[in-house]
Amino acid sequence: MIKVVAIVGPTAVGKSALGLKLAQKFNGEIISGDSMQIYKKLDIGTAKDTPEELQAVPHHLVDICDASERYTVKDFQQKARQIITDLSKEQKLPLVVGGTGFYLSSLVNNLNLGGKSDSDPSLRKQLMTIEQAGGIDQLQKMLQTIDPKAFEKIDIDNSRRLIRAIEVMKTTGKSITEQNNGEKWADFYLVGLTDERQKLYGRINQRVDMMAQNGLIDEAKYVYDHRDEFPQASKGIGYKELYPYFDGTADLETCLSEIKKNSRHFAKRQFTYFRNQMDVDWYNISDDNNYQEIIEKNIVNFMEG
Template sequence: MVEAESEKISIVVICGPTGTGKTSLALSLVDRFPLEIISADSRQVYRSMDIGTAKATLQEQAVAPHHMIDLIDPDQEFSVAEFIDQSRPLLADISARKKIPCVVGGTGLYIRALLNGLADLPSANGELRKQLLETEEKGGRGTLFSQLKAVDPESATLIHSNNIVRIVRALEVFYLSGQKMSALKAEHGFAEQPYRVLKLAPDFTRSQLYARINDRTEQMLSDGLVDEVRALVERYSLDLKALQTLGYREVVRFLKAEIGAEQMLADIQKYTRQYAKRQLTWFRKEEDIIWVDSSTKSDIVVQSIENFLLE
C-alpha cells in the first residue's frame, strides 16, 4: 500500500560540503521552527573527537536538541546501516512530538541512505575478504582492480584504482551474490521514498569556500586540535583507525615529528579543500537541493521551510 504524501514524516535537510556553516544555519532557524537536529556526519558519532570533526559545541547543543553525536568510543566501528537503524526511530519520535527533524551534515551517503534506504547487498564475509587481500598481495598492486574491471566494469569506473576497501567490497558482493554491485544498486535505485524532504545547502563560490576552510583549520588548531589528538593517542594508540582520517592523521604526523607545525596546517587545509571539492561534486548531482547564500538570503530559507510545511 502506497503511503499518502500527507502521512509521511516531513524532514528538513541541511547538507553540503565541509566548512559551509551547516550547523550555524540550522541553529539560526530554531527561533522560527521547532527543530531537532540529527547529525549526518560519519565521525561525529565518536566521543572525544570534537574539534577535528567540527562537532556542535555544548553551547550550540543547548540551543536545540542534537542527536547522533557522541554515540561510541573512537576504537569502535560504526556503519551506514547502523546510522539508519538508529536515526529512523529518531525521525519518527521527533515528528510524533510535533517537532521537525532537521538532518544536518556532509556525509552524503548517510543522508541518501537515511532518506531512501540501502540496496539489499550481502553482508561482509571475513574469510572471503582475507582471500581477496591475499590475492592482491600475491599478484601485486592492481590485481583486484583488474578483476573488478572484468566482472563489474560499471563499478570499476566509480572506484579509484587505489581504493582497496571499495574494490574488495565490490568483488565481495559479486562473488557472494553472483550479481554486479552496480546492477544491484541500479535495481534498488534508492527508490524507496518514506519521507517528505526539503533539502537546503549553503552556497559559496569555490574561492569563498576554500577561504572558509583555511580559516576554520586555523581556528581548529587554535581551539586545541593538537591536544585533542594527543589525548586520543595517549588513551588508545597512534594506529587508532579514527586517527587516520582527515585532520587527525596530519596532527599524528606532527606528533611523530614527521612534519612541522606549518606543514601540518598547510596539509590539513589542502586535504580539506580536496575533500570539500569531492563533496561538492556529490551534492551537485542531487537535483532536489535548494542552494542558498545563507548570509544574504536567509529569508529564502525561511520561506522555503514555511512553504514546505504548509504543503
C-alpha cells in the first residue's frame, strides 16, 4: 500500500521547516495541505516557504490558482491523491504538510464529499446573500442551532464552509461531519507538532510582526482592492483584519493585534480538530530536544512496517 507522511498541527509551530528536512532526508516531495497557499501572488499572508525553500525541495499545490478562482476540498482531495500516487510510483515519499484540518481529513479518511444529492443551489444562493450582506454571525448562529457538532468542528470563520455545512444539514438531515469514509487507499503516518501554549502564541505574534516588516500590508492592500473578485482569499486571516486600516477606521497597530488574536484562536481550533478528528502521533517541540530524530526513526519504522 502507498505510504504517506503528513505533518499537521497549529500555525507557526514549525511544520514547514520539518517538512523540508524530512523531504531531503527521505527523498520526498512536499504537498501543501493549506487552503490558502494555492493562490498566486499571496505569499506573505499565507506563510509560504521562501523561493529558496521552494526550489530546494519540489512542492505541489502551491501557486496553482489565481485568487479569483474557486477551490474546493474536493479539488484538493482529487489533486493530492493523484500526486501521491505518482510520487509513490517514482519511489518518492509523499509528505503532506499543512494545517487545514478538513483538507487533511478528506485525504486521509478518503471522505465521500458528495454530489447532487447533498446540494441545493437555491439554498446556497440564499445563504451566500446573507454572507455578502455581512451576516457571517447569522450563519454561525444558524449552524450552531441546526448542527452543533459541525459548529464545534469546522472553521466557523470561513463563510464558505459555514454555507456548505448548513446546506448539507438542511438537504440531507445529516451533519457534514458524518460523511462516509471510502475504502482505505493509502497508509498514512500523521506527525503532529505542538508546543506549550504561551511559547506558541509568542511565535505567532513574532511571525505577524515579521510579516508586517516583509510586505504584508502591501499584499493585504492588493487583496482589499480586489476583495469582490477574491471571494475566498479575501476572508483569510492576515488580510481581512487590515481592511479597517485601509478604510481609515482603525490604526495599523490595532489591526495587527487583531491578526495576532485571530491567529491564536485559529491555532487553538487547529489543534482541537487534529486531536479529536484524526489519529495523530504528537510531538511537543519544547519537551524533547531530539524530537526530530525520534520522528525520523518512527518514519523509518513506518516505511518498513
